[in-house]
Amino acid sequence: MLTSLGIDAKNASRTLMSAGTMKKNTALFAMAAAIEENAETIIAQNAVDIKNAEESGMNPSLLDRLKLDEKRITSIAEAIRQIAALDDPVGKVLGGETRPNGLKIEKVSVPLGVIAVIYEARPNVTADAAALCLKAGNAVILRGGKEAFCSNKAIAETMRNAAEKAGLDKNCIQLVEDTSRESAKALMTMNKYVDVLIPRGGAGLIKACVNNSTVPVIETGTGNCHIYVDEFADLDKAVKIIYNAKVSRPSVCNACESLVIHEKVAKDVLPIIKKELDKAGVLIHADEETAKIIPDTVKATEDDFAKEYLGLEISVKIVSDIDEAIGHITKYSTGHSESIITENYDNAMKFTSRIDSAAVYVNASTRFTDGGEFGFGAEIGISTQKLHARGPLGLRELTTSKYIIFGNGQTR
Numbered sequence: 001m002l003t004s005l006g007i008d009a010k011n012a013s014r015t016l017m018s019a020g021t022m023k024k025n026t027a028l029f030a031m032a033a034a035i036e037e038n039a040e041t042i043i044a045q046n047a048v049d050i051k052n053a054e055e056s057g058m059n060p061s062l063l064d065r066l067k068l069d070e071k072r073i074t075s076i077a078e079a080i081r082q083i084a085a086l087d088d089p090v091g092k093v094l095g096g097e098t099r100p101n102g103l104k105i106e107k108v109s110v111p112l113g114v115i116a117v118i119y120e121a122r123p124n125v126t127a128d129a130a131a132l133c134l135k136a137g138n139a140v141i142l143r144g145g146k147e148a149f150c151s152n153k154a155i156a157e158t159m160r161n162a163a164e165k166a167g168l169d170k171n172c173i174q175l176v177e178d179t180s181r182e183s184a185k186a187l188m189t190m191n192k193y194v195d196v197l198i199p200r201g202g203a204g205l206i207k208a209c210v211n212n213s214t215v216p217v218i219e220t221g222t223g224n225c226h227i228y229v230d231e232f233a234d235l236d237k238a239v240k241i242i243y244n245a246k247v248s249r250p251s252v253c254n255a256c257e258s259l260v261i262h263e264k265v266a267k268d269v270l271p272i273i274k275k276e277l278d279k280a281g282v283l284i285h286a287d288e289e290t291a292k293i294i295p296d297t298v299k300a301t302e303d304d305f306a307k308e309y310l311g312l313e314i315s316v317k318i319v320s321d322i323d324e325a326i327g328h329i330t331k332y333s334t335g336h337s338e339s340i341i342t343e344n345y346d347n348a349m350k351f352t353s354r355i356d357s358a359a360v361y362v363n364a365s366t367r368f369t370d371g372g373e374f375g376f377g378a379e380i381g382i383s384t385q386k387l388h389a390r391g392p393l394g395l396r397e398l399t400t401s402k403y404i405i406f407g408n409g410q411t412r
Helices: 002-016 021-037 039-055 060-066 070-085 124-135 146-165 181-187 203-212 235-247 263-279 288-293 322-332 345-354
Strands: 093-098 104-111 114-119 139-143 173-175 196-200 225-229 256-262 283-286 313-319 337-341 359-362 399-406
Touching (some): 002 139, 002 173, 002 181, 021 039, 021 124, 039 060, 039 070, 039 146, 060 146, 070 124, 114 124, 114 181, 124 146, 124 196, 139 181, 146 173, 181 203, 196 203, 225 235, 225 322, 235 256, 235 263, 256 263, 256 322, 263 288, 283 288, 313 322, 322 345
Parallel strands (some): 114 139, 139 173, 225 337, 283 313, 337 359
Antiparallel strands (some): 093 104
């Protein structure tokens, strides 16, 4: 079954790579319209997934990721249209020169080929990944989680049919219908057909792909994101940023999971932070010094400092200086996004130079780590590795390059 999908995807990728911008955009606009036209069917299939998830006791924050309604369907369709409106990343001349022997060498952006995406209970990823891969000239093999199977199938079929009507090979979008672990493992070793694997989900999924895949992996990381409140912080600014980073959407990877507070401002700011977080029902995992300042917290363990909660929980650590803060973050960070709140330029520069994460902020929420917010358009995930891409994985990151050399008879 997977081999057949791989063969079809590889064949589709060979025609898609030269489809041209207009044809790809026509297909994308057709997909967006088809998703809106089939909203009732997609929502009905999503209701089956929701019912099954509720019966299995799924976490409320994950249920929120899974749920589709008319507003979210509209957002999915609009995201596809935004992708169509973006500049085509394929065929860009990235550099070049004419050699002394007359050879003209050009470095040109080209599609990666076939991209496999393994993800969990987020049906919007089906549409985002398919649209992004198509715009960048890639075929995609989608392997979602069992929790969203009915939703994923409805969205994928809608997009495949729209692509075919627009004149593309519908096999440029494939959905693996077997949601067992065995299918995921098999996809990780399909080097003959799959050029790149992108896992998008929790720590367990990502670790499994990194450890077991023989296909090259672009690691989209978990987000144990930190905010450090420096001794020179504007405390009003700090409270607003922390509340936004933790509460605005706690189930996403760019939400703040860990607070680090300088001891000189801890007594002033922690009660205010707690008062605000209490409004949203956030549970604070406090270190010993934090617990002395604010009541009604739970004791933080070593695991808490390293945990991506994906919910209304947060860890708090008090430190004596910025060096201890940087050391704590370096030890527990997943390399996603970190922020310093400070009015001191030297401390801001020290933090940005020594924190080795994909996105490092000064006086801003970690929630901005997003392709759209960075001006790239939609993204397929946030890469926390250093090769081939880092940060939001947008269209440009879904291409590679090749050299095209023009000669007039040169030999060596």
